[in-house]
Every structure is written in C-alpha cells, then in structure tokens.
Amino acid sequence: MLIFRILNFLRGYVVIKILGSNYEKTLNLLSRRNISIWDVEKKDDYLSFKLAYDDYRKNTELFEENKMQLTKKTGIAFKLHKIKSRKGFLLGAFILIVCLYVYSTLIWSIELVGGNEKIKKEIKETLSSNEIKLPTNENYINEKHIETILYKNFKNFNFVEAYIEGSKLIIFIKEKNPFPEQIIDKSPTSIISTKNAVINKVIAKSGQPVIQEGDVVYEGQTLVMGIIKNKNLEEYTMVPSIGKVYGKTYYSFQFKEEKQRDIAMSTNKKENLYYLKINDKKLKIIGDTNRFKNYNCKVNAINIPIISNFTDISLEKNIYYEEKYEKVKIDENTAQNKMKINVFDDLKSMCSPDSRVITSSLNFTEDEKYYYLNAQIEVIEDIGKEIKIYPSALPKIEDIKEE
Amino acid sequence: MKFNNIRSKLADDLELPNNAASDNFDLRMHGNKKVIIENHTGIFIYENDVVGINTKDQSILIKGKNFKIEEINDYKVIVKGAVNEILINKKE
Numbered sequence: 229m230l231i232f233r234i235l236n237f238l239r240g241y242v243v244i245k246i247l248g249s250n251y252e253k254t255l256n257l258l259s260r261r262n263i264s265i266w267d268v269e270k271k272d273d274y275l276s277f278k279l280a281y282d283d284y285r286k287n288t289e290l291f292e293e294n295k296m297q298l299t300k301k302t303g304i305a306f307k308l309h310k311i312k313s314r315k316g317f318l319l320g321a322f323i324l325i326v327c328l329y330v331y332s333t334l335i336w337s338i339e340l341v342g343g344n345e346k347i348k349k350e351i352k353e354t355l356s357s358n359e360i361k362l363p364t365n366e367n368y369i370n371e372k373h374i375e376t377i378l379y380k381n382f383k384n385f386n387f388v389e390a391y392i393e394g395s396k397l398i399i400f401i402k403e404k405n406p407f408p409e410q411i412i413d414k415s416p417t418s419i420i421s422t423k424n425a426v427i428n429k430v431i432a433k434s435g436q437p438v439i440q441e442g443d444v445v446y447e448g449q450t451l452v453m454g455i456i457k458n459k460n461l462e463e464y465t466m467v468p469s470i471g472k473v474y475g476k477t478y479y480s481f482q483f484k485e486e487k488q489r490d491i492a493m494s495t496n497k498k499e500n501l502y503y504l505k506i507n508d509k510k511l512k513i514i515g516d517t518n519r520f521k522n523y524n525c526k527v528n529a530i531n532i533p534i535i536s537n538f539t540d541i542s543l544e545k546n547i548y549y550e551e552k553y554e555k556v557k558i559d560e561n562t563a564q565n566k567m568k569i570n571v572f573d574d575l576k577s578m579c580s581p582d583s584r585v586i587t588s589s590l591n592f593t594e595d596e597k598y599y600y601l602n603a604q605i606e607v608i609e610d611i612g613k614e615i616k617i618y619p620s621a622l623p624k625i626e627d628i629k630e631e
Numbered sequence: 632m633k634f635n636n637i638r639s640k641l642a643d644d645l646e647l648p649n650n651a652a653s654d655n656f657d658l659r660m661h662g663n664k665k666v667i668i669e670n671h672t673g674i675f676i677y678e679n680d681v682v683g684i685n686t687k688d689q690s691i692l693i694k695g696k697n698f699k700i701e702e703i704n705d706y707k708v709i710v711k712g713a714v715n716e717i718l719i720n721k722k723e
Binding site: 229251252255256258259260262263264265266267268269270275277 | 673674675676677678679698699700701702703704705708
C-alpha cells in the first residue's frame with residue numbers, strides 16, 4: 229500500500245467531497261466507469277474520497293453533473309506545474325543534477341591501505357607518472373592495469389588489489405616481510421683490526437685470539453684467528469671467528485670559526501608575484517621580479533576551482549621578502565659551543581655505535597679573525613672486523629705431471 | 632446460475648482461480664481489521680457501522696464499527712474497520 233500511496237503522490241491526486249445523501253450510487257457509478265478511488269470516509273454530512281488527477285481530468289463533466297466538489301489537489305505533479313514558470317530555477321536545478329551526475333562518476337581520491345607513508349607517496353608518484361591522475365572518470369580506470377603497474381614498479385609487494393568504491397580508488401597493498409630470516413654464514417673467518425689501537429678487552433666466543441690486553445695493534449692486523457688446533461689430533465680446523473675486541477683509539481681534531489659573519493636580515497619589505505601555470509610553463513601576470521637585490525622567496529600554489537581539477541592550469545603566488553646582509557659579531561661562547569658540537573658530530577661518524585669516550589682534551593685559542601679548537605679524544609671502541617678465510621687451492625694433477 | 636456452477640466446478644478441477652473463471656466472489660479477511668472482496672457488482676449501503684456489497688448471486692453485509700473504504704474499483708473493494716459480523720444472503 230505504501231508504494232501505491234507514493235505513486236499516487238508522484239502522479240498527483242485530488243480530494244473530492246460529496247454533499248447530500250445516496251453516496252452508494254455515486255461510488256458505484258465511479259467504479260463502473262473504471263475509476264479507482266481510495267480513502268473513502270463518511271462524515272456526518274458529507275463523504276470524501278481521493279482519486280488520481282488523470283481520472284479527474286478525464287471525467288470532469290461527470291463530477292460537475294453529480295455536484296461533487298474538488299477540495300484539494302496534492303502531489304508532485306501540481307508542484308512541478310507551479311515551477312514551470314520559474315525558468316531560471318529550472319535551469320539551475322538541471323545544471324545541479326548534471327553536475328551531481330558528472331561529479332559522482334568521477335574518482336576523487338586514492339586510499340591506500342597498508343604500507344608506510346614513504347611507500348604511499350611513491351605509489352601516488354608512480355600512478356601519476358603512468359597517467360593515472362585524479363579526478364578522472366571511473367570508466368578510464370582499469371584496476372588490473374593499476375595492479376600490474378604496481379607489481380612492476382615495486383618488487384617488494386607481496387599482494388596488490390585495486391578496486392573502486394564510490395568516488396574512491398582503494399589500493400590494498402601487502403609488502404613482503406622486510407626482515408628475511410638471517411642466514412647464518414658458517415664459512416671460516418678471522419677478526420682483524422680496523423684501526424691503530426691499544427687492546428683493552430678481548431671477548432672471543434669462537435676462534436683463537438692472538439693478542440692480549442695492552443698490546444698495540446695496527447690497522448689490518450689479525451686479532452682473532454679462525455684456525456684452531458684439535459685437542460687430541462695434530463690437525464687444524466677452520467672455524468668462523470665470533471667475538472668482540474675493544475681497543476683504545478685516539479682522535480685529533482682542528483676546527484676554526486669566524487669572529488664576524490654575514491647574516492641575512494629581513495627588511496620587512498615584500499613583493500607579491502602571480503604566475504599562471506600551464507603544464508610546467510609559467511607565465512607572469514602581476515608583479516615585478518627585479519625589485520630586490522637580495523631576497524628570500526616563498527611559493528604558494530593556488531588551485532582554480534573546477535578548472536585545476538580537470539586541467540593542469542593553476543595559479544602560483546610567489547612572495548619575495550627583501551633581505552639585507554649585515555656583519556654580525558660571533559661571541560666566544562657561541563663559537564666554542566659550535567666547534568665542540570662539530571667535534572662530537574665528526575667523532576660519532578668515525579666511531580662504532582657502542583664507543584665510549586675515556587678522556588677528552590679541548591684547547592681553545594684565537595687570533596684577529598678566527599677562534600680555534602684543538603681537540604684530542606681517547607675512545608674505547610670495537611675495532612674488530614670479520615674477514616673470510618679462503619683456503620689456498622690445491623694444485624691440479626695435470627699441472628704436476630707437466631712439471 | 633447453472634452455467635456459473637459449471638464454470639466454478641471446471642475451475643476447481645483445472646485448479647484455476649475460482650473467481651476468475653466464474654462469477655463467484657472472493658472474500659478474504661485480515662483478522663477482523665480488513666475485508667477484501669473481489670468480483671463485486673457494487674455497494675448497496677455504506678455507513679460507519681455497516682457496509683453492504685452486492686455480488687452476482689449474493690449480497691454481503693458487513694457489520695462492525697469505524698468503517699472506511701480503503702479502495703474501490705470495478706473489481707475489488709477493501710473495507711477497513713473493526714468487523715463484528717458478516718452476513719451473506721442469496722439474492723431473490
């Protein structure tokens with residue numbers, strides 16, 4: 229019944245009132261004329277019912293002859309009839325519907341499920357370089373093609389699935405396990421020194437240590453040997469050397485810092501420049517480029533509504549801030565702190581991660597132009613490095629015969 | 632009358648809807664709230680507490696209260712309200 233009522237509301241219906249008596253005769257007359265009526269209600273002195281506007285229009289004379297009064301017109305059809313005269317409104321409504329239809333068929337965004345931010349950025353760049361740019365019509369997007377592109381460009385993807393849901397392109401990705409199982413290399417190795425140092429501690433889990441605490445070792449010298457003698461036999465066996473050798477190492481640094489420096493200061497003057505950007509070409513619209521000698525520039529991209537969504541046309545606003553170079557005197561404390569930081573930054577890059585500083589001697593001097601720092605630092609660090617032992621190849625029988 | 636009986640019997644044997652093949656009316660009720668009558672020939676009385684409906688061979692009198700005719704056309708009539716009694720009388 230609900231669908232029946234909705235249809236009647238869309239088509240439009242009228243409410244009719246019959247005064248007097250002998251309503252039955254009228255109801256039979258209408259049903260014999262194949263006019264369907266509903267919601268027949270009898271009140272004290274009248275009877276009311278509803279019927280479709282089309283039926284009313286076709287049988288107007290019959291209603292007039294039988295003194296039936298039209299009391300109400302309801303339905304969308306009557307509302308539309310009133311709107312007919314408002315042409316601007318109709319045009320606006322039509323444009324709105326067309327725009328809604330067009331926009332609803334477009335894909336507006338890409339949602340990536342899985343992977344980190346870096347991967348997501350790379351995927352978006354890859355898609356745009358393969359001419360999959362948004363917004364685009366969903367008919368131009370082939371999910372299988374996107375999956376193929378991603379499989380080709382990202383070898384570490386285990387699983388890729390692309391599908392369209394509403395106005396979104398959803399790409400589900402699963403990367404291969406980033407931490408593959410560690411393969412334990414059991415080939416024989418020795419540990420050698422990477423630096424000149426004085427041995428502080430030797431921890432050898434496997435292999436034969438050939439140095440002791442307090443020994444001075446040089447770069448490339450063997451610390452733990454991967455050849456050990458069997459206990460009860462005269463034979464030697466080659467094993468992988470595992471262990472750590474800590475040694476004291478010494479570093480010397482020299483830094484200098486200017487007493488006066490040119491620093492760019494803003495003059496609070498600025499100039500706005502507007503460019504029209506078509507593809508990768510820029511066309512200046514407003515502003516002067518050569519106003520300032522020294523400047524700092526900030527670029528803002530401005531998208532033109534609708535146009536930028538469909539084409540590569542956009543605006544670009546460049547703000548030029550004037551700058552003036554001034555000589556600024558650097559105080560001694562600041563310069564010393566900066567040089568100290570430089571020393572430890574350099575030291576960090578030269579030492580192993582588990583290094584420990586034992587002593588440090590920092591000597592600051594200065595002349596007319598510069599501050600100087602001479603630093604000597606004593607560090608305890610892991611100086612060992614594993615290298616593979618390759619057994620020398622046995623001479624071939626044919627070679628021996630020839631000799 | 633006789634011809635109608637033959638049609639009705641034939642419809643039963645062929646498992647066809649009886650009211651479609653013959654002039655017999657079809658009466659259905661939804662509890663005591665609604666009465667649906669198909670194959671009617673018109674209304675002979677309509678009041679708030681009584682509705683009378685003619686069919687080819689019988690007249691149906693529905694008694695109760697708060698009656699409304701939910702829908703009426705040349706084939707079907709739906710009466711809504713609290714039904715207390717339905718009388719079927721053969722036409723003379």
